[in-house]
Amino acid sequence: MKPIIELSKVNFKYQEDDERQALTDVSLNVYEGEWLAVIGHNGSGKSTLAKTINGLIVPSSGDVVVEGLPMNEENVWNIRKKIGMVFQNPDNQFVGSTVEDDVAFGLENHGIPREDMLRIVKESLEKVRMTDFAKKEPVRLSGGQKQRVAIAGVVALSPDVIILDEATSMLDPEGRMEVIKTIQEIRDEKNITVISITHDIDEAANATRVLVMREGRVFKDGLPEEIFSAGQDLIEMGLDLPFPEKLKMEMRAQGMDVPADYMSEERMVEWLWTSALNK
Known part of the structure; x- marks a missing residue:
């Protein structure tokens, strides 16, 4: 199967004079329709990896290719149309006064005709079970509901890849399960590729593949049963099971x-x- 995302020997430093690199020789393929969970302790390079894939940061060396397009100034905006990101704090993503206005915002920026936009907003809210909250203010929602609205805003734009960058870390267990279930259903329905950057090991256990980052490098890469059966190695890295x-x-x-x-x-x-x- 041809990869949808390819990283080859990617290196990155936040400051030129930093002694330690944030990413070191990271090579990775991500395949269409899979759920890749990326785990590791703080500072292991998880979120830096996500930003590299979405073109939010530019590697100091190495190559990033998304659906055959090399990541560069010419292609970066087309690549970002293919990749949607849901961040840790949904409040930082809200721009609309109501839930439906917020979901419509990205569509308006893409010049989608109003009739089509109204249909897509309705369908996107239905997918995350938030139709009853369409007229509500986002700030009045629970944490799990806010993240589901953020997901609806991303899904409305029909990306091929969704990156969850610690998207469940601020939620209680019930809200976390709501978000995971929502993403699973959307992935199954639309065959979207999911990359989940997470500290939540139980969330990672739901993935089809797990990548363990350590000090900016790929430490382990395999199926959940391959990664989590080596329990003591993860515990020694300060990770949970x-x-x-x-x-x-x-x-x-x-x-x-x-x-x-x-x-x-x-x-x-x-x-x-x-x-x-x-x-």
């Missing part, structure tokens, strides 16, 4: 016989239920 893996470790410490392979939350529930029935 998905809840099922932590539960397995605790059960094993209590002398219980648990499966050695990686288990998602759904599989853990199924195994616990089956084990209880067999006793």
